[in-house]
Amino acid sequence: MATLAVSQPQIRQPGQVALFFRYLRRNKSLAVGLVILLGLCIFTVYGMLTADLSNAYPLSVKSKQPPSLEYPLGTDFFGRDLYPAMVVGLWQTALIGIVAGGLGTVIGVFLGFIAGYFGGPLDSGIKGICSVLIPIPAFLIQVVIAGSLDKRDVTIFTMAFVVLLLAWMVPTLVIRAQVLTMKERQFVSVAKLSGVGDLGIIFGEMMPNLIPFIVASFVAATFSAVFASFYLAVLGLGPLREPLLGNTIWAAQTQSAFFNGWWWWPMGPAIALVLILGSLALIIMGLDEISNPRVRKKE
C-alpha cells in the first residue's frame, strides 16, 4: 500500500462531512427526507422547551377555538390545546417508531444471522415460521392484541410492544438473504481459512459490510411501526388519554369534526403524519440507492 511516493499536500482529500454533503447533492430523495425529518425534530424540541405541555391533556384550555395567536393550532372539543398536543404527539410517535423499529431490527439481525450463517434445521425453522406468519395480516392480529388489553393499561410502550410482536419477520428475511450471499464471498472464506472464529467473522467481517442494509431495514421497520401504531390509533385502540397523532384523528372523527366545522382538529396531526411518513419513505428510497447499486444514478 505505502509504496506510492506522493507528498501529502498534493492530494487534498475532502473530509468525511464534505463528502457526505456532496453525496446528498446527488441523492435528492435522501436529502429532502433528511431535511424534513430534521425540521420535525427541531419543531418538537423547540415545542418541548417552550410550550406548556400539560395543556396537551383534556380540560386544560377553552374548547373548540380555531387557530389564533393564543392557540396556534386551535383547541379541540375536549379542551386540549392542539399545539402542545402536536408536540407531545410527535414525540410519542417518534418514540413508538424508534423503540419498535429498533428492537424489530435487532431481533431481525440476530435471527437473520443465525438462520443465514449457521443454516441447517435452525434456518429452515426460522424461515418456516416467517413464511407462515407473513401471509397473516399483521395489523389484524395487532387489533386483536390491542383489543384484549385493558384500555386503562395501554401506554406508549404497550403500543410499541404490540407493534413489535409482528415487526421482526421482514427484517429477519432481508438480513438472512444478505447473509446468505455474503457467506460465499471470498473475504469470508479467507477469514475462515485463516482460523477466525464464527463470532469473529460475523462481527468483524460481515457486520461492517451489512451496515447499509441494517440501517435501511431499521428505517423501513420504523416506518412500518409508525404506520401500524397510527392505524391502531385511528381505530381507537391507542392509549386514549395520550395525544398521539393517530388518537387525535380518531377523536376528531368520532366527534364528526368536519361536519361541525372544526377543520383544524384533524388537519394538524394529518399533515404532521404526512410529513413523518413522507420523509421516512424518501429516506428509504434514498438508502435503497446506496445499498442497491443497480438503481444508483450516474454522476
Add this chain to the structure above:
Amino acid sequence: MSIRYVIRRILFLFLVIWVAATIIFFIPRLSTRNPVRQRLAELARTGGFAPGDIETMVASYNQKFGLDKPLLEQYFDYIGGLAQGDLGVSLHKYPRTVIELIMDAIPWTLALLLVTTILSFIIGNLLGAVAAWPRAPGWLRTFATPFVLLQGIPPVLMGVLLLFFIAFRLKALPLGSAYSTGVIPNWSLSFALDLLAHQILPALALILGSVGGWVLSMRGMGVTIHGEDYVNFAEHKGLGPTTIFRDYYLRNTLLPQVTGLVLALTTVVTSGIVVEQIFALPGIGTTLNQAIQNNDFLTIYGIVLFITIAVATLMVAVEFIYPLLDPRVRHT
C-alpha cells in the same frame, strides 16, 4: 403444475389458517379481561338491574358460550366450529351470528376495494412503464414523479386531506357515510348517483394512496428491461414503439408486478378497513370498529379470522395462475 405442488400449497394454506386461528384464540385468553362480564356490566349500567344478578348471568352466559369448559376443550370446539364455517355469535348484537354481520358488510368493502385496487394497479403500472420508457415524451415522464412522492402517504391521511379540501372547503362532494341521511335505499337513478357521489372520495383516497407504489416498482422494472438484447433486436427489426411498449415492456414486467399485487393484498385490506372508518362507510372496517368500541370480542375475532382466511386463500390462488401469465413458470 403438478398435483403434488397443488396439494402442498393447499396444506400450507391450512397451516397458515390454523396458526392464525390459534393465535386469535389464545391471545385474548391470556389477558385478564373477561368479555362476557364486561358486556354484562355494560348492560347493567344502561339497563339498570341489580349487580347481584350479574354473577348468575355470567355463569349462564359462560355456559351458553361454552366458556366454562376447560381451555383445551374450548379450543377444539372452536377449531371444529371453524371447520364448519361457524365463527360464533356476536356478543353485542346477540343472537345475530358473526357470519351474518360479515355478510351484511362485505359487499360494500368488496366493491370499494376491488374497483380501487384494479384501477390503481392499471394506472400505476402504465405511468411507471411510461416513466421508464426512454421514447416517451418528456411531459409524460415528469407526470409520474408526483405520484412517486405520494407513495409514503397512507390512504387514510389522503382521505383526511381530501375531506378537508374537496368536501369541506369546496363542498363538491359529501363528507362521508354511504348515502345521504334520510334517503331510503331504492333502485332509482337518483339514489344510484347519490351512492356514487359518496364513494368517490374514499375511492380516490385509496387510489392516490396506492398508485405511487406501483409507479415506483414498475419504473424500477422498466429501467432494467431497457437495453436488454431482445428489446434492441425488436427495435432494429423495425417494430413500432406501441408494439414494443405493449409486448416487450409491459408483458415482461407483468409477472413481478402480479407478485407485488399479492404481497400488497394485506396492505389493501388494512387501508380499506381504516379508510371506511374515516368516511363512515358501512363496510367490514366499520363493523370491526363498532365491535371494538362495544367490546364485542367474538365479532372482532371472527372478522379478523375471516379476513385472514380470505387474504391467505387469495395469495395461494394467485400462485396457481402464474403459469398462465408466464409460461416459463412451472410449479413442481
